[in-house]
Amino acid sequence: MQTVSTALPLRPPAHRVDPRARTWWRLRGLGVAAVVAVPQLVVALVLGGPGWLWGTLVATVVMGVGYAAVVPEILFRIHRWEITDEAVYTLSGWLVREWRIAPISRVQTVDTEHGPLQQVLGLASVTVTTASARGPVSIRGLATAEAHELARQLTETTQATPGDAT
């Protein structure tokens, strides 16, 4: 049977996220690795834990560093977003890719969000929600100024749309 394994089911959105997002993902990955690794290290050093603990510690560090080295690049290549006159359109994910589309006329709220790490890097996320709990569309890893401009523009468009968006 003929399956088109490489062709994407939907065209990718037009824009990439800010290149600094790679650093953000990298730091986040390392952070998670550190949260897992530090207790192991403490137990191994202070309590003189069992020998295999050094093994898992090394594995954790290798995996964390490996993730930080490889995955953010892949994520950066995959993550894309686009805002047309009709819809907000994003593509995200790594092992499981996810395309999300929210029609602008159905957008109810527009939120901008800066986490602590994002603030340091000058990044922000824009989240658009619709009347459905399953519907939010997030664009993560935008430059702050760009995110604000986007949110302003989206808010304006949605306010101009009549109806209650359901």
Place this chain on the structure above:
Amino acid sequence: MIVVAPVHALIRLVPLLLIVLVTGGSGDPVRLWITFGIAGLVVLGGLVRWRTTKYRITPERVELHSGWVRRQRRSVPRDRIRTVDLTAPLLHRAFRLNVVAVRAAESGGEHSGLNLDAVSTAEGESLRRELLERPSVPDPEAPAGPGAEPLARLDWSWLRFAPLTFSSLAGIGAIAAAGFNLLTELNVDPRRVGGVAARLTAAPLWVAIAVVGAGFLVLAVVGSVVLFVERWWGYRLTREADGTLRVRRGLLTTRSLSVAEDRLRGVSVHEPLLLRAGRGAQTRALAAGLGREAQGGVLQPPVPRAEAHRVAGAALTAADPTLTPLSPHPRSALRRRVTRAVVPAALVVAAAVVVGRVWPRLEWIAPTAAVLLPLAALLAWDRYRGLGHALTESHLVSRLGGLSRRTVAVQRSGIVGWRVRQSVFQRRAGLVTCEAVTAAGEGGYRILDMDAAEVAALIARTPLTDAVASRRCSG
């Protein structure tokens, strides 16, 4: 109005009081007094709640103020109200009261509405009418008469479907618990009655299993029938003069669900495996605020399939879209269903083999577990056969599931977004899972494992999102 709150709180305490009276009677008056003290406080709390709870209906909003120490204000914009649900549990009925649950469409979902507990029956009725009224949208095709148009009423022959629903399991639980309670109250240990346990253990294993199984079966049937009667007594489905769909039902607790018809976003026809085997089905309405609970939006009891489709069509005042012939999904979807069903079953069998090796007394476990494999394969085949979707003039129809199959028809204009997911495995198989996001019902309805090549066309054919999918450019 809210006499019910303190009484209700007190009634909830009755079992506790009884326990204290029975067990603590042996010369420990302190515990008794503490209990009465708590009961007094609870009643007082109920009274305070009643005094401080107020509601108000303005032209724009419904507001509910409650609480004394921790004040709460909740309001719902009236143009967001989608359904109004009147429930009268037994206690409320004794005082001719109703709980009015107002459900609204809102993002986030969780707290999209408020409960007015409790208002008098007459007031509840007028609230229902007032809140769902939409004078700005006169429907020229509405029936001229002021009366309600009946769409369906209870047919007692439907009782035969009662044991085929999942609630029969709940039925077993309820009846078993009640029976066991009664027996313990009477100081009878069921295990000792007439030496039942002794006789059962003396008999061969299969006899014991058969007896216990038959017992459970009888319990399940009786329990589900009792539940059916309680839930569906006096069932009527009507279209009111103001254009709302209304379901009224219930023996002890009466329930009335009203859905503003212009807010109806579709229907779903549910066919759990057993019900399907008995050629039955159940139709639910899709509207915002419905569908999060187990019984959310049910329009009818389990009924013969034809009746379910008739009601689905009547609710939408159109030919039932769930009867549309669906286009099946590619064979690779079957492969995915099979792997997902058979692999876990194989793991269980493998574990059983290991157990059999380690404990020779449990040798029979592996051959028994092997039965799972053909069952899993059958289930996978059944799930695959159910898969399908179609786009009609007005609705997106999709079907999935084996144990709990359902066919969902969502209005195309009710789709407020799309989520398309593709895992690594799906990418290899050329499949995607596409979810139509809507404000109604569960918030999103999936088309499982559809052909990846068809997604763009599907999205392009729904309003609002067409341009995103159809423009074939690379940025």
